[in-house]
Amino acid sequence: xxxxERSRRIVAPGPARAPGRVQGTPGRxxxxxxxxxxxxxxxxxxxxxxxxxGTVARLDQAVDEEAARRFAESVxxxxxxxxxxxxxxxxxxxxxxxxxxxxxxxxxxxxxRHFAPHTAMPEPFDRARMLARSDGYLYVExxxxxxxxxxxxxxxxxxx
Amino acid sequence: MNQVDPLLHRKLQEVGNLVSxxxxxxxxxxxxxxxxxxxxxxxxxxxxxxRADFLAYVQQAGRASxxxxxxxxxxxxxxDLDHExxxxxxxxxxAVGMLQAFDTxxxxxxxxxxxxxxxxxQTPRYWLAPALVALASWAADDPTLCSxxxxxxxxxxxxxxxxxxxxxxxRQGRQEAAHRWLRHYLLVQDPAALGREFAVILEALAQGAFxxxxxxxxxxxxxxxxxxxxxxxxxxxxxxxLWRAExxxxxxxxxxxxxxxxxxLSPQWPQLDAILGKARAQQALLDRYxxxxxxxxxxxxxxxDAVDDILDQLVGAYDTDELPLRRDLELQHAVVAHDGDMDxxxxxxxxxxxxxxxxxxxxxxxxxxxxxxxxxxTSPATRRLAVAACREWLDEAQGGFTRxxxxxxxxxxxxxxxxxxxxxxxxxxxxxxxxxxxxxLPAMEHSLDAHWEQHAKSFLDSLAYPLRRHxxxxxASVLAVLLVVGQISWPVALVAAGLLALVRGLLLQQQHTKxxxxxxxxxxxxxxxxxxxxxxxRAxxAELTDWYESYRxxxxxxxxxxxxxxxxxxxxxxxxxxxxxxxxxxAPAAPAAPAPAGLGKDSHx
Numbered sequence: 076x077x078x079x080e081r082s083r084r085i086v087a088p089g090p091a092r093a094p095g096r097v098q099g100t101p102g103r104x105x106x107x108x109x110x111x112x113x114x115x116x117x118x119x120x121x122x123x124x125x126x127x128x129g130t131v132a133r134l135d136q137a138v139d140e141e142a143a144r145r146f147a148e149s150v151x152x153x154x155x156x157x158x159x160x161x162x163x164x165x166x167x168x169x170x171x172x173x174x175x176x177x178x179x180x181x182x183x184x185x186x187x188r189h190f191a192p193h194t195a196m197p198e199p200f201d202r203a204r205m206l207a208r209s210d211g212y213l214y215v216e217x218x219x220x221x222x223x224x225x226x227x228x229x230x231x232x233x234x235x
Numbered sequence: 236m237n238q239v240d241p242l243l244h245r246k247l248q249e250v251g252n253l254v255s256x257x258x259x260x261x262x263x264x265x266x267x268x269x270x271x272x273x274x275x276x277x278x279x280x281x282x283x284x285x286r287a288d289f290l291a292y293v294q295q296a297g298r299a300s301x302x303x304x305x306x307x308x309x310x311x312x313x314x315d316l317d318h319e320x321x322x323x324x325x326x327x328x329x330a331v332g333m334l335q336a337f338d339t340x341x342x343x344x345x346x347x348x349x350x351x352x353x354x355x356x357q358t359p360r361y362w363l364a365p366a367l368v369a370l371a372s373w374a375a376d377d378p379t380l381c382s383x384x385x386x387x388x389x390x391x392x393x394x395x396x397x398x399x400x401x402x403x404x405x406r407q408g409r410q411e412a413a414h415r416w417l418r419h420y421l422l423v424q425d426p427a428a429l430g431r432e433f434a435v436i437l438e439a440l441a442q443g444a445f446x447x448x449x450x451x452x453x454x455x456x457x458x459x460x461x462x463x464x465x466x467x468x469x470x471x472x473x474x475x476x477l478w479r480a481e482x483x484x485x486x487x488x489x490x491x492x493x494x495x496x497x498x499x500l501s502p503q504w505p506q507l508d509a510i511l512g513k514a515r516a517q518q519a520l521l522d523r524y525x526x527x528x529x530x531x532x533x534x535x536x537x538x539x540d541a542v543d544d545i546l547d548q549l550v551g552a553y554d555t556d557e558l559p560l561r562r563d564l565e566l567q568h569a570v571v572a573h574d575g576d577m578d579x580x581x582x583x584x585x586x587x588x589x590x591x592x593x594x595x596x597x598x599x600x601x602x603x604x605x606x607x608x609x610x611x612x613t614s615p616a617t618r619r620l621a622v623a624a625c626r627e628w629l630d631e632a633q634g635g636f637t638r639x640x641x642x643x644x645x646x647x648x649x650x651x652x653x654x655x656x657x658x659x660x661x662x663x664x665x666x667x668x669x670x671x672x673x674x675x676l677p678a679m680e681h682s683l684d685a686h687w688e689q690h691a692k693s694f695l696d697s698l699a700y701p702l703r704r705h706x707x708x709x710x711a712s713v714l715a716v717l718l719v720v721g722q723i724s725w726p727v728a729l730v731a732a733g734l735l736a737l738v739r740g741l742l743l744q745q746q747h748t749k750x751x752x753x754x755x756x757x758x759x760x761x762x763x764x765x766x767x768x769x770x771x772x773r774a775x776x777a778e779l780t781d782w783y784e785s786y787r788x789x790x791x792x793x794x795x796x797x798x799x800x801x802x803x804x805x806x807x808x809x810x811x812x813x814x815x816x817x818x819x820x821x822a823p824a825a826p827a828a829p830a831p832a833g834l835g836k837d838s839h840x
Contacts, residue, residue, distance in 0.1 A: 192646070192673050202642070209641045211793055225638055233634040 298575030700750030
């Protein structure tokens with residue numbers, strides 16, 4: 076039962092944009108990639124590199140706004156460079172545990188928001204929620220067209 | 236005045252008695268109505284049970300009848316096959332018998348020739364008959380007849396004939412000629428529309444029957460085909476869908492018996508049950524394909540036997556003409572195997588139906604060899620290689636299957652109580668209560684307890700005897716008697732009021748005692764029902780914990796499955812039991828004459 080009760084986080088990384096430009100409202104999950112034409116091709120389902128996985132894994136270290144912004148920029152940059160498409164956001168297990176309110180960040184459209192089991196996740200992230208709770212995936216990429224791509228710990232992805 | 240008093244007193248007495256009697260009758264009627272209500276509820280429950288039993292019986296009877304019809308149909312189809320195509324069997328048996336006769340040299344050329352010519356006449360349109368004449372004339376050193384017979388066989392079925400002579404020449408050690416036939420066969424094949432006989436090529440590859448040169452040629456051609464076909468995303472998706480159907484079919488049956496309380500209480504049980512069944516498919520998948528790949532194919536002691544087995548498959552494979560009957564036969568077998576469940580039978584049949592198409596693309600041949608070797612006629616050795624060759628599709632199908640059931644996991648599992656109880660001759664309906672297990676069992680128990688208490692209290696209150704009201708009425712009646720009769724005579728009024736108070740008071744006391752007993756029993760019954768509910772809730776909570784443990788254990792097999800699928804890439808090349816083996820024995824004794832040039836494919840063309 077426990078694994079369905081872990082709190083979750085949604086990270087909406089932004090691509091490399093002018094720092095300081097506010098894209099969203101605090102408390103809302105927004106993705107800077109929204110509205111951007113998504114180039115979903117076979118290349119998107121290539122393995123995620125160890126460097127990218129390492130970058131994503133450092134989210135918990137983003138304890139302040141500056142760190143969160145740098146984190147999001149590096150993730151978005153890595154995606155844009157490797158796959159030519161930036162996800163709307165990533166849904167992953169939150170390893171911080173309660174209380175997680177301390178880690179809600181908002182800077183330049185970058186929002187890290189933690190969810191309790193009963194808190195509803197906004198669309199389209201809600202479809203990735205139960206996948207992210209599984210130990211089988213490191214995190215789940217959510218694209219603006221609703222595509223969810225689970226990423227396994229070894230960097231392989233599950234094709235839709 | 237004295238005459239009025241007794242009269243009034245009597246009338247009052249009569250009115251009091253009538254009221255009391257009426258009250259008694261109303262109570263009796265009320266009790267009877269409650270009894271009728273209870274009996275009606277019981278009758279309804281029994282009726283529902285009867286209906287469910289009846290429906291189950293109808294379903295079972297329907298299935299039994301479907302199975303019976305399918306069994307009858309199987310018999311009819313087999314008869315039809317025997318009647319329509321039985322004579323092909325004779326030719327098939329003769330072909331292998333003839334090759335063995337060549338080996339041993341126990342049969343005279345005349346006999347072989349006589350038999351082959353007889354079969355040629357008896358089986359018009361069948362490609363194998365002229366091929367036998369060609370073999371017999373080869374043995375008899377008659378190049379003209381041999382050439383004409385090869386022409387005829389090739390006209391009837393170029394692919395089958397090419398393969399037959401490839402294998403026969405290979406068996407007889409004529410490597411050059413065998414290689415030429417094989418190359419020509421491969422060149423004219425369309426990888427998107429291969430004949431059913433192509434499974435034999437995979438079989439020969441698995442058995443190493445074509446020798447190093449043939450293996451090289453095949454490997455190059457097949458690799459090229461695979462690359463060409465995989466450029467088409469739709470073709471790839473079709474293969475993944477085939478494997479997905481295979482994995483879906485491995486889902487375990489319901490685990491309701493292990494989680495009866497949870498199944499009864501949780502609205503999410505159907506989802507949970509389906510998810511556990513699917514998670515358990517991981518182990519079934521692993522077991523099934525591990526057994527396929529770990530099984531050591533028992534190689535024949537002689538390579539000739541292996542080639543004979545492949546020849547058996549080539550000549551034994553049913554013809555395109557037989558396909559409609561074979562398809563029907565397969566469907567009827569599926570109906571019997573699924574105990575008359577037409578939907579399940581249709582699903583199982585659909586997963587294998589591809590193997591019954593007249594032409595198949597190369598990828599489908601591979602998948603069919605891995606998924607259902609018996610439908611396409613390949614051996615376990617070929618299946619082993621085919622599974623390895625299909626690893627990418629298996630990987631994708633398994634990944635998608637796992638993702639889907641993981642995503643379907645309900646975020647919160649709830650328990651729901653909505654029950655009706657017969658309490659003290661009255662029906663008590665507990666309004667619906669829903670709680671989520673993610674709140675923790677203590678919080679749920681507390682909430683359910685409070686829900687019970689709240690509704691039981693209002694129910695018990697409605698059962699309470701209205702003593703206070705009755706006492707007030709009695710007091711008012713006594714006062715009225717005193718006022719009315721007191722105007723006439725105070726002593727009479729006092730006596731009448733006293734009598735009224737005494738009689739009515741005794742009645743009230745009796746009724747109150749009865750009502751208290753009823754109230755006590757109702758409270759006890761509701762208390763017991765509440766305890767049962769709480770116990771059910773705890774049991775459901777424990778079963779949910781068990782369910783999660785079972786699910787986690789079943790889901791964890793995903794890692795083993797993935798490791799197994801990854802390990803298949805190492806098994807892909809060189810899994811043949813006859814890897815590198817060639818027939819290097821001297822020319823066979825029976826056909827004393829050297830092979831006529833006519834058997835070489837190039838000269839034939």
